[in-house]
Amino acid sequence: MENDFENTTISLYGTVPDSIVDGPGLRYAVFVQGCSHHCPGCHNPESQPAEGGTETTLAALLADIRANGLVHDVTLSGGEPFEQPEACAALAAALKREGYGIWCYTGYLYDDLAGRTDPAIANLLDHIDVLVDGPFVESRKSLELKWCGSSNQRLIDVPATRRAGSVVEWQPASFSLEKPSNW
Ligand code: SF4
Structure with a gap:
């Protein structure tokens, strides 16, 4: 298993080790x-x-993520993380084992992803705290939105959604009071 992880590759567009715009707080x-x-x-x-x-x-x-000791949260974005589900799921699982919080941006809808039979997609969903879902829709673009580009996109509390069986949106105001349910 460890060897699988060591040998698995991911195709990257890039990384930002100290982002403050891809979710709350300082993130990789x-x-x-x-x-x-x-x-x-x-x-x-x-x-x-x-x-x-x-x-x-x-x-x-x-x-590289571990090397930035100030960062405790990671955001997967793109590109489309769910088009490299095995690698993203393995990375997210390793990060969760080390206590990192995970946000993920996707152009797919949660409901579509949750209905897929690909185990790698389910595995990736299992390790995400907040999923920002849906495509960017230019006609619904808003600069008022803090962590997404257009108003059709949702910030979904994935663990709460999977428990409830229907989408539970994550409320930004809750960040300072309590973290998403499995943090
Ligand atoms: S805005 Fe749309 S096309 Fe661009 S990376 Fe996101 S999902 Fe893909």
Whole structure:
């Protein structure tokens, strides 16, 4: 299992070790390469082609995340993390074992992902605290939104949603009072 992790690679568009815009607080942001949604007005159009990313081992990426001792939360973004579900799930699982909080951005809807039969997708969902779901919709773009680009996108408390069996939205105001349910 450890060898699988050591040898698994992820295709990256880039990383930001000290992001303050990809979720609350100081976070390590992982931007994967490749996204098939092709949203008009995409914030990272260079991340859309499946080719051209930097192939990195999960072990090297995890070591880089650990090296920033000030960061306790990680955001998976892109690109489309759910188009590299095995690698993202393995990374998220390793991070959760070490106590990191995980946010993930996706152009898919939660309901679509939750209905998939691919075990890697279920495994990735199992390790996400907050999922920001849905494509970027230019006509619903708003600069007032703190952690998403358009008003159709939802901040979903994934553990609470999986317990309830229906979408439970995460409320930003709750961050200072209590963390999402499995933190
Ligand atoms: S889902 Fe995100 S990365 Fe993909 S095309 Fe839409 S805005 Fe760009």
